[in-house]
Amino acid sequence: xxxxxxxxxxxxxxxxxxxxxxxxxxxxxxxxxxxxxxxxxxxxxxxxxxxxxxxxxxxxxxxxxxxxxxxxxxxxxxxxxxxxxxxxxxxxxxxxxxxxxxxxxxxxxxxxxxxxxxxxxxxxxxxxxxxxxxxxxxxxxxxxxxxxxxxxxxxxxxxxxxxxxxxxxxxxxxxxxxxxxxxxxxxxxxxxxxxxxxxxxxxxxxxxxxxxxxxxxxxxxxxxxxxxxxxxxxxxxxxxxxxxxxxxxxxxxxxxxxxxxxxxxxxxxxxxxxxxxxxxxxxxxxxxxxxxxxxxxxxxxxxxxxxxxxxxxxxxxxxxxxxxxxxxxxxxxxxxxxxxxxxxxxxxxxxxxxxxxxxxxxxxxxxxxxxxxxxxxxxxxxxxxxxxxxxxxxxxxxxxxxxxxxxxxxxxxxxxxxxxxxx
Amino acid sequence: xxxxxxxxxxxxxxxxxxxxxxxxxxxxxxxxxxxxxxxxxxxxxxxxxxxxxxxxxxxxxxxxxxxxxxxxxxxxxxxxxxxxxxxxxxxxxxxxxxxxxxxxxxxxxxxxxxxxxxxxxxxxxxxxxxxxxxxxxxxxxxxxxxxxxxxxxxxxxxxxxxxxxxx
Numbered sequence: 001x002x003x004x005x006x007x008x009x010x011x012x013x014x015x016x017x018x019x020x021x022x023x024x025x026x027x028x029x030x031x032x033x034x035x036x037x038x039x040x041x042x043x044x045x046x047x048x049x050x051x052x053x054x055x056x057x058x059x060x061x062x063x064x065x066x067x068x069x070x071x072x073x074x075x076x077x078x079x080x081x082x083x084x085x086x087x088x089x090x091x092x093x094x095x096x097x098x099x100x101x102x103x104x105x106x107x108x109x110x111x112x113x114x115x116x117x118x119x120x121x122x123x124x125x126x127x128x129x130x131x132x133x134x135x136x137x138x139x140x141x142x143x144x145x146x147x148x149x150x151x152x153x154x155x156x157x158x159x160x161x162x163x164x165x166x167x168x169x170x171x172x173x174x175x176x177x178x179x180x181x182x183x184x185x186x187x188x189x190x191x192x193x194x195x196x197x198x199x200x201x202x203x204x205x206x207x208x209x210x211x212x213x214x215x216x217x218x219x220x221x222x223x224x225x226x227x228x229x230x231x232x233x234x235x236x237x238x239x240x241x242x243x244x245x246x247x248x249x250x251x252x253x254x255x256x257x258x259x260x261x262x263x264x265x266x267x268x269x270x271x272x273x274x275x276x277x278x279x280x281x282x283x284x285x286x287x288x289x290x291x292x293x294x295x296x297x298x299x300x301x302x303x304x305x306x307x308x309x310x311x312x313x314x315x316x317x318x319x320x321x322x323x324x325x326x327x328x329x330x331x332x333x334x335x336x337x338x339x340x341x342x343x344x345x346x347x348x349x350x351x352x353x354x355x356x357x358x359x360x361x362x363x364x365x366x367x368x369x370x371x372x373x374x375x376x377x378x379x380x381x382x383x384x385x386x387x388x389x390x391x392x393x394x395x396x397x398x399x400x401x402x403x404x405x406x407x408x409x410x411x412x413x414x415x416x417x418x419x420x421x422x423x
Numbered sequence: 424x425x426x427x428x429x430x431x432x433x434x435x436x437x438x439x440x441x442x443x444x445x446x447x448x449x450x451x452x453x454x455x456x457x458x459x460x461x462x463x464x465x466x467x468x469x470x471x472x473x474x475x476x477x478x479x480x481x482x483x484x485x486x487x488x489x490x491x492x493x494x495x496x497x498x499x500x501x502x503x504x505x506x507x508x509x510x511x512x513x514x515x516x517x518x519x520x521x522x523x524x525x526x527x528x529x530x531x532x533x534x535x536x537x538x539x540x541x542x543x544x545x546x547x548x549x550x551x552x553x554x555x556x557x558x559x560x561x562x563x564x565x566x567x568x569x570x571x572x573x574x575x576x577x578x579x580x581x582x583x584x585x586x587x588x589x590x
Contacts, residue, residue, distance in 0.1 A: 014488070040492045046511050051532075052492075056509050059493040294489035294515055301488070322514040329529055331518050373514055375476075375523030377485070410476055410523045411469035417521065 001026035003307055004088060004098035006078050006245065008032035009041055010293045011104035011274030013060060014300025015307065020068045022308035028070050029096065031088075033077040036128060037065070041106075042293060044131040045155035048138075049162035057128065078105075078245045083267045088245075100307040103246065103257060103265075104274040104300060107239030107291055109152075116209030119217040122233045125156045134232065138163050141231035145169075145220050147206050149176035151321060153236035157198045158325050160232075168199045168228060170206055170220060180321065180332040184347070185354050185370050189325070192352065196326040201228060209233065241276040241289060254278050256289040261313040263303035271307055273299035280316035282384060283334055283365065290317050318383055322373065328352065331373040334366035334383045348401035355401055362390035375406045378413045387416040425561045426501035427539060429464070429477045429548075435556035436473035438466055442548035442557050449547040450535065459530050463537035464548050475557070478503060478524045478537035486516035486525060486536075495536075501562075502539045510534055 003019055005012045008030050016028055032038075040059045046052040065072060073090070080089040087097045109124035111117060121137060123130050144160050146153045149171035161167045169176065175186030176193065190200055204222040212218050221227040241256040252258040252266045256278035263271050263279070273279075274296035281288040295317040305312035320333040335358055339345065343365065347356040351371075357379075358366035364382040379400075382389060389396060392412055399409040444455055447462035454460070465476040484503045487495050494509035495516060505516075512532035517525045526535040539559070540546040549559050 042491050042513065043511060052511060056492070293491050294485075294519060297488045320518060322518040324512050324514060324529065324532065327529055327532075329514055329527055331514060333518065373517055374526050376514075376518050377516075377520035377525070378523040380518055381521035407465060407467055407476065407523065408469075410467055411471060411474040414522065 001099045001308075002097065003028045003100045003102070004096055005030045005102045005104065006088065007102075007104035007106055007242075007274065007276070008034065008038045008072075008074075009104065009106055009274065010059070010296040011106075011300030011303070012102070013038060013064075014297040015102050015104070015273065015304030016068050016070065018301045018304030018310075018312075019308045022305065022310050026099075026308070028068065029073065030070060031073045031076055031078055031090065031096070033075065034127060034129070035075045037062075037072065037074070039128055041126070041128075042155070044125065044128055045159035047128070048131045048135055048156075048159035051162075081246050081249050081251075081270075083249055083251070083270060086269065099269065101270045102300075102303050102307060103251075103270065103272040103276060104296070104303075105242040105245065105276050106296075107275040108242040108244075109235065110238045110240050111235060112206070112237065114206060114209055116211050116217070117235075119209050119211035119233075120215050121217045121231065122209060122235060125152050125234050125236055126239065131159075134160070134234070137232055138165060142166060143168070143230045144232045144234065145228055145230035146234045146236055147220065148236035148238065149173070149178065149200065150236060150238060151177065151323065152239075153234070154325055155323065156234050156236060157193065160234075161196060161198050161326070165232075167197070168201060168230075169193070170201045170204070170222070170228070172203070172205050174202050175200070177330075177332075180319070180336050180368075182337045182356065182368065184349060185356070185368050188349075188352055188354055188370055189328070189330070192326060192328050198326075201226075239275065239291060241278075243276060254287070258287060259299075261302075261316075262306045262311075263299055263314060264306065271303040273303040280314055282316040282318050282386065290319050292317075292319075292321055294320075315384075318380075320380060322376070328371060329369075329373045330371075331369040331376045332367065333376070333380050334358065334364070336366040336368050339366075346397045346401060357397055357400060359389075359393060359397075362388055362393065364389060364396075375410060378406065378410055381417045382413060385417045389416055392416065425563050426480050427541075427559050427561055428480050428565065429475060429537065429539075429546075429557065429559055430565060431466075431473070431475040431557050434472045435554065436466060436475075437554065438468055438473045439553060440466055441551045441553060442466065445547040445551040446537075449540070459528065461526055461528050461535040463526075463535050465526075476522065476524055478539070479522055480539065485519040485521060489515040489519035491515050498541075502541060503536075504538050505534060505536050507533050 039057045077091040143166045146169045175190045204224045206220045207223040208221040210219040217233045219229040257272040275291035278287040302312045302314045322331040344359040353371035356368040443462045467474045494506040510533040
């Protein structure tokens with residue numbers, strides 16, 4: 001049995017560990033288009049800021065490759081998938097046969113077709129190489145513009161701000177993380193960024209990238225006619241599932257590759273997992289793309305188990321994220337904004353601490369935690385299980401949003417959700 | 424060796440918090456009044472009694488799955504261990520632990536989670552428990568006790584309790 005895994009990040013590792021727990025003999029081959037062994041992709045902002053050393057960028061130690069007898073092809077791109085012949089073609093024209101194929105190619109940054117977008121010193125911020133290139137230039141550039149205030153833009157801002165550069169984020173909406181933060185949380189974060197030297201220009205979008213005669217970026221023009229100067233530009237307006245390689249195949253794609261609960265595509269022996277898929281979303285009750293590392297790993301495990309002949313079903317995910325920006329911790333889970341009147345919202349704010357709970361039909365649907373995120377996982381558990389919390393709802397809101405705190409109600413929360421396997 | 428877990432039988436603890444103090448001291452956070460004080464065990468006073476919030480060394484632990492840097496890994500016995508040198512403080516594990524057993528230390532940018540004190544013969548929290556009810560026990564031994572107690576309760580006629588404990 002030969003397992004071929006395209007893409008080398010969280011889903012790939014989850015799959016490898018699961019495959020090896022079932023099949024110790026089969027051959028496992030990973031193909032990555034990057035020149036590195038599997039590294040922790042979200043750590044690139046920490047690397048940029050010199051908070052994480054090169055050796056600590058790797059998601060698994062070298063022993064991982066020996067122990068699991070992995071064959072690792074790096075720096076090669078898969079250009080074609082042939083489901084009928086069960087083989088893939090790499091960009092060096094070599095062909096690899098597979099018995100089971102896992103496509104976990106993640107996302108690729110969306111680059112808007114703006115005039116001047118090909119100028120020098122314009123970067124995305126999703127790969128280690130992006131961070132390395134930016135780091136080299138960071139000394140010379142004084143002003144940085146970041147187009148897009150999503151998580152990638154935000155972490156880039158933190159990283160570059162930490163290096164002492166003057167950073168400005170250009171965002172169409174009123175603050176950062178506009179997809180998940182409500183107005184109150186957005187304001188807190190915007191203020192916090194300002195206190196840490198990061199400015200925001202909001203309400204307009206970039207219309208042109210400005211460059212000098214040598215082709216180096218000099219600024220960004222906005223659709224209201226304003227322009228802003230920079231010596232380094234980062235484009236972070238989102239990622240799209242990276243599905244170029246399956247073009248021309250019968251693999252079903254909607255927003256991402258469509259998979260069932262066992263992470264199978266509609267084509268025999270081809271599985272998919274991670275940021276490239278559209279998998280079960282508990283809160284919407286349908287498939288959607290939720291591009292976050294923990295779910296990618298979970299999906300990879302499910303795919304790996306099924307690829308190796310085991311039986312495993314993905315329990316589904318919720319949109320969630322957590323981070324820390326200039327020492328402010330932040331967590332969002334589930335549905336947090338653009339909520340109609342059928343949702344009941346309770347919140348608490350004191351200075352830079354903000355907490356919000358979203359309820360509907362006696363279930364917890366969403367959470368925002370800013371400035372105090374401790375024990376947040378218990379709330380995640382309530383959302384993921386869509387636990388009936390009718391009889392504890394008021395108590396939960398009072399404690400989480402009050403002086404007692406989330407910790408004081410942990411035992412009660414646990415009584416409402418299935419205990420994970422731990423014995 | 425098998426995995427060890429922390430167990431605090433229901434109704435046995437009186438909430439003196441000495442275990443919490445000892446843990447904070449052992450982790451270098453000083454005493455309870457110190458600024459930024461943290462501990463990897465917390466005792467919550469609930470209606471059902473004092474409840475320990477501490478790492479359960481889950482099999483298939485959600486924090487291991489969620490860890491962005493790869494710094495949380497099970498050891499060969501199944502203890503879930505955080506390598507703090509590699510923790511960047513992204514709080515993904517905090518967001519994923521259903522027990523709420525991982526705290527943040529925003530100042531140091533690392534999490535605070537019980538690593539089972541495997542380098543010590545007796546964990547400091549266990550050593551200071553005045554009522555000797557907080558224990559760190561091998562899972563095999565623990566489940567043996569559970570089965571035995573369940574049988575005893577059944578034999579003694581308390582079938583309802585026995586069934587409750589079994590399910």
